[in-house]
Amino acid sequence: MSDKLVVTLPSDLEIKMVRVFDAPRALVFEAHARCEHVKHWWGRGNPLDCEMDFRPGGGYRFVEHTPDGQHAFRGEYREIQPPERIVQTFEFEGMPGHVCVETLEFAEEDGKTTVTSVTRFDTEEERDGMVASGMEAGARDSYAALDAYLAKAQHDRKSVG
Amino acid sequence: MDRLSEVFSALADPTRRSILARLAEGEATVNQIAEPFAISLQAVSKHLKVLERAGLITRGKEAQWRPCRLDAGPLLEVAKWVAEYQRFWDQRYERLDDYIQRLKKEE
Numbered sequence: 001m002s003d004k005l006v007v008t009l010p011s012d013l014e015i016k017m018v019r020v021f022d023a024p025r026a027l028v029f030e031a032h033a034r035c036e037h038v039k040h041w042w043g044r045g046n047p048l049d050c051e052m053d054f055r056p057g058g059g060y061r062f063v064e065h066t067p068d069g070q071h072a073f074r075g076e077y078r079e080i081q082p083p084e085r086i087v088q089t090f091e092f093e094g095m096p097g098h099v100c101v102e103t104l105e106f107a108e109e110d111g112k113t114t115v116t117s118v119t120r121f122d123t124e125e126e127r128d129g130m131v132a133s134g135m136e137a138g139a140r141d142s143y144a145a146l147d148a149y150l151a152k153a154q155h156d157r158k159s160v161g
Numbered sequence: 162m163d164r165l166s167e168v169f170s171a172l173a174d175p176t177r178r179s180i181l182a183r184l185a186e187g188e189a190t191v192n193q194i195a196e197p198f199a200i201s202l203q204a205v206s207k208h209l210k211v212l213e214r215a216g217l218i219t220r221g222k223e224a225q226w227r228p229c230r231l232d233a234g235p236l237l238e239v240a241k242w243v244a245e246y247q248r249f250w251d252q253r254y255e256r257l258d259d260y261i262q263r264l265k266k267e268e
Contacts, residue, residue, distance in 0.1 A: 005254055007247045009239075012169035015246060019254045023261045027268075031261055041256035044249070115254075124166055131165065131242040 010118070013127055017117045025108035028115060029083035032104070038062070056080055060088070075099075090119070098129040167215035168235045176200070177208050184218060184231035194229065 006018045021028050031037040035050035042048055043064045052060035054077060061074040072093040078101070079087035086104040091097075105116045121127035171177050180194055195205040209229060212218045216235045221228045 004258075005247060005251045007243055007250070009169055009173045009243070011173050012166045015243070017247075017250055019250075021254075021258055021261055023265055027261055027264060028257075031257060031264070037260070037264075040260040041253055044252035044256060127169070128165055131238060 013121045013124070015119050017115075019115050021113045021115065022111070023113055024111060025106045025113045026083045028113040029086075029106050032086060033082070053077075054080065075102075095129060098126050100126060100130065164216065164235060165239070167211075168217065168239050171211055171215040171217055172236075172239065174208070174211075177212055180205075180208055180212065181217060181231060181236070184229055188221075188228040188230045190226050190228050 004019060008016050010016050031041070033054050035052055038050050038052070039048050042050070042062055046067075047065040049063040049065075050060075051062075052058070054060075056077055056079060059074065059076045061072065063070055063072045074091050074093060075089040077086065077088050079085065084106050086102075088102050088104075089099050090102050091099045099122070101120050101122070103118045103120070107114045107116070121130065172181075176198065179197075183189060183194055183197075191202060191205060191209065194209070195202050198205065209218065209220075212229075213220060217232055218229050219232050221230070
């Protein structure tokens with residue numbers, strides 16, 4: 001795992017990710033806005049079926065073909081402000097009805113773009129459902145995961161006081 | 162608040178995450194925990210109360226020292242989910258990074 005992605009829990013109903021890309025904002029935004037681009041990265045190297053109607057009120061559906069099967073995700077674009085902001089819903093079809101809202105913000109500085117994504121759950125039930133699905137998906141040793149999380153916290157420790 | 166909410170709230174604060182990281186190294190007294198922080202002992206005690214309520218730490222019975230100990234149980238499910246989430250998105254963003262560099266060259 002690279003150390004470029006920072007994941008934190010800003011409140012009890014949100015999870016936040018921050019990642020910097022060495023490219024102008026228009027390009028990073030564009031890579032989120034069309035299937036021909038999304039297909040190259042969203043599937044993490046797995047084949048991806050992509051349908052999207054990239055406009056407010058439009059929907060999207062991604063199907064990732066992993067070695068252990070197909071996983072479908074869908075949502076609706078609520079807000080689109082090129083090249084700085086996308087608000088969309090997100091739902092894993094394996095757990096229908098559990099919908100969360102993702103807010104993506106793109107900020108450029110010195111030719112580099114910071115993507116900040118905040119996923120917000122409507123209710124504690126939504127969040128707990130998502131946590132439970134993550135646990136099902138994860139066959140990894142949970143203590144290794146805990147170590148990784150705390151190692152990161154350890155790293156954060158230098159910046160608080 | 163349900164238990165998972167308390168765990169999330171407890172983890173949302175950087176000072177509390179640091180305290181947990183300190184306790185992952187072994188048990189410690191309030192004074193030892195407070196040492197690296199530029200905040201009062203009272204403030205540290207408040208954070209410890211939040212962590213204790215969330216079931217993330219337990220405190221010794223000895224009145225004078227009351228060392229704090231990490232209880233990883235409730236933390237595990239959240240940590241595991243966060244780690245899984247991070248792993249997925251790290252893989253995605255690594256791909257996106259490569260792809261964007263390719264697009265940049267083509268421009």
